[in-house]
Structures are given as structure tokens and as C-alpha cells.
Amino acid sequence: MLSLKRIWLDKDKKTYNQWLELMKKSSLNPTKEQIDYSVGIFDDDKLVATGSYEGKILKCLAVCKDYQSENLLTQILVHLLEKMRAEGVNHFLVYTKPENEDLFTSLGFHKIIGNDLIIFMEQGFPDFNDYEKLLESKKVNLNTTASGIVMNANPFTRGHQYLIETAASQSEHVYVFVLSEDKSYFSTKDRVAMVELGVAHLDNVTVLPTADYIVSSATFPSYFLKDEAELDIARKQASLDAKLFKDRIAKTLNITKRFVGEEPYSAVTEIYNESMRQVFGNELELVVLPRIDVGGNVISATKVRTAIKENDYILLGEFLPTTTYNYLKEHKEL
Structure with missing residues (x-):
């Protein structure tokens, strides 16, 4: 059964190792990232999706390949945005792959700039x-x-x-x-x-x-x-x-x-x-x-x-x- 919960990357070594493996499989390199808050979706004890933020910046968003039809990234994003709003953040920024543009657009983001590899999007105010x-x-x-x-x-x-x-x-x-x-x-x-x-x-x-x-x-x-x-x-x-x-x-x-x-x-x-x-x-x-x-x-x-x-x-x-x-x-x- 899938469950969403906060993850503590600096305290839970087992979860951190799963998270790191998921990052690598998603072609992300998070070793130097600054992170304020992280959340994960687990299938029993297995981490299958995750996302984080630092300040107003969404980052380290990843979903296990076998679960990409489950709409888990949307659940992660909705949770993170609600958490950020509760902390007084009204402007959200994200780097993401071009294939994710429609998903972020459906959540109220719009593209500022992009190329073949990456796009830069935002939601909220003050904006570009x-x-x-x-x-x-x-x-x-x-x-x-x-x-x-x-x-x-x-x-x-x-x-x-x-x-x-x-x-x-x-x-x-x-x-x-x-x-x-x-x-x-x-x-x-x-x-x-x-x-x-x-x-x-x-x-x-x-x-x-x-x-x-x-x-x-x-x-x-x-x-x-x-x-x-x-x-x-x-x-x-x-x-x-x-x-x-x-x-x-x-x-x-x-x-x-x-x-x-x-x-x-x-x-x-x-x-x-x-x-x-x-x-x-x-x-x-x-x-x-x-x-x-x-x-x-x-x-x-x-x-x-x-x-x-x-x-x-x-x-x-x-x-x-x-x-x-x-x-x-x-x-x-x-």
C-alpha cells in the first residue's frame, strides 16, 4: 500500500540510501544540494517517489520507473506546495525536464525559459x-x-x-x-x-x-x-x-x-x-x-x-x- 510521509535525509540512513539510488536512476546528482524539507511516497518500506524544496525552489523530484503511471509526482508536488504556502512562501521556482512541462502547467506553473534539456518554470508572485x-x-x-x-x-x-x-x-x-x-x-x-x-x-x-x-x-x-x-x-x-x-x-x-x-x-x-x-x-x-x-x-x-x-x-x-x-x-x- 502506498503512503506519503516526510523523510529525514540526515537522520534515516536506510531511507537516505534509497533516496540516493532513486536520484541516480533519475539522472539527478543531489550530493551538493541544499534541502529544507523532503517527502517520499513508499510502497511498504520501498521509496518509490520523492521531492524536496529549499526556500522557494522545488528540487530533487523523482519517481521510480515502475510507478510512473501512478500520478505520484502530482501528489508529491501538491504536498510540497501546500507545505511551502503554510510557511508563507508565495513564489515557487523549478528546473524540470521538458516532458514535465504539461504537468507543471496543470498545477499553475508557467515557463520562463527553456532549451532541449531543461526548462525553468514558476508559479506565484512576484513573478518574472x-x-x-x-x-x-x-x-x-x-x-x-x-x-x-x-x-x-x-x-x-x-x-x-x-x-x-x-x-x-x-x-x-x-x-x-x-x-x-x-x-x-x-x-x-x-x-x-x-x-x-x-x-x-x-x-x-x-x-x-x-x-x-x-x-x-x-x-x-x-x-x-x-x-x-x-x-x-x-x-x-x-x-x-x-x-x-x-x-x-x-x-x-x-x-x-x-x-x-x-x-x-x-x-x-x-x-x-x-x-x-x-x-x-x-x-x-x-x-x-x-x-x-x-x-x-x-x-x-x-x-x-x-x-x-x-x-x-x-x-x-x-x-x-x-x-x-x-x-x-x-x-x-x-
Whole structure:
């Protein structure tokens, strides 16, 4: 007899092993996934279907091949959505295979973007239409072509400033998207503030949020795992993230160029740059600028965070613009 119940992956080793096997048979790799809640459907003691979520993101959805005619995935999804709503979540996001689109559509989801391998869908509010309206409200001129930059700015360095200043000198307008995801050393509020202070002298720059739609846990979770991420998975995620930027966001703001810094340190970020080049093709120009250095020492936010911990004020003075240095000092980070 089939029964649905919560599963505790960190406490029940037997169930965890069944869950892991079901993930593998479904071509899913969950070993690095962050999970808040999981549920399973059991045939006696055998796990035959499962699903999980983290925050607003549905994930690790799988049904045993022998039970795929039983409509178990719908039961899993209905349970998870009810549980999430009870916790105050009103916006739901999911990556899924194209063959699952009809099922998710029947549950109120709609597709944001997709390719032959994967689609990105959502339900609830605020949704991508609301994000597009925000972008439209920040658009400087209907006829202005612009450039785009996406950065975490953790924290905002002279390297970030150089990237923006270069783009601003070569563009009518520049939209700088600062990652909204709060998974970094510095909070989203602090990172946005440091960017805004660092570009205040540039009249043709607008700072924008990424929400859930650019390099987020929904579109590109591997970014936040960095060296722990599976590179093949990161490549698939990066391609879809780049496609969403090209097909939806860039078109909304008349963005014709995207500026990035070359990436000598992070394999995941380099894969992202490669994926953008492939996805953008001739439709959107990708401009890759070399990293700037001080005395042969390449500027990076990672080195800045280390210098903060080690009280290396000489390096901080060399790597940080005055605006960031003063902000961190004012907020007692230095």
C-alpha cells in the first residue's frame, strides 16, 4: 500500500540510501544540494517517489520507473506546495525536464525559459512579469542601446570599478546587476550600497537587482558552490542562465553588449563566461576584459576578504576604491 510521509535525509540512513539510488536512476546528482524539507511516497518500506524544496525552489523530484503511471509526482508536488504556502512562501521556482512541462502547467506553473534539456518554470508572485516591469521602469530611454554587467561585488573592488568604468566609456548606458541572493560574505544590502557608492561619479550607469532571474539559487546554484560544483551541471545551468539574460532581460533593456572580467581562479565562473559566449552568438556581444593588477598581484574579491580577516590594510588600500574602504570602515568591517 502506498503512503506519503516526510523523510529525514540526515537522520534515516536506510531511507537516505534509497533516496540516493532513486536520484541516480533519475539522472539527478543531489550530493551538493541544499534541502529544507523532503517527502517520499513508499510502497511498504520501498521509496518509490520523492521531492524536496529549499526556500522557494522545488528540487530533487523523482519517481521510480515502475510507478510512473501512478500520478505520484502530482501528489508529491501538491504536498510540497501546500507545505511551502503554510510557511508563507508565495513564489515557487523549478528546473524540470521538458516532458514535465504539461504537468507543471496543470498545477499553475508557467515557463520562463527553456532549451532541449531543461526548462525553468514558476508559479506565484512576484513573478518574472513583475521583474520585467521593474526593468522597464528603470529603462533610461526607449531608443538607447546599452551594455550589461552582472556582479556579486563581495565586496566591490577596484577591479569591479574598472570593469564598469570601461563599459561606461564604451556605451551609451550601462546596467549593473548586483546579485540579489543573500549567500555571500557581505549582505545584499551592503553589496548594493558599495556598488552604488562606487559608480556615483558615472552619469550613465544604473544599478539593478537580479532577483531570482540572474545567477541565483534558482537559475545557477552551482555559482554558490564554486569549487565544490560539478562542472557538467554548472555548464547546463550557466547556459540556461545566459539564455534567460539574452532572450528576456537584454531585450527588455536594449542591451547589446555584456561586459565580464576574465576568470583565472574559478572554474565555475570561467564556464559561465564560456557558456555566455556560446549562447549569445551574434545576437549579443560578449566583451571580456583582463583583470587589473597591482604590482603583478591580480585584484580579486577573494583576496580582499582574506585581507580583511588578516587586517592587511596595505592590500585593502591597493585593492579597494576609497568608497568601499570608507564604507567598510564606517560599518566596522575594518
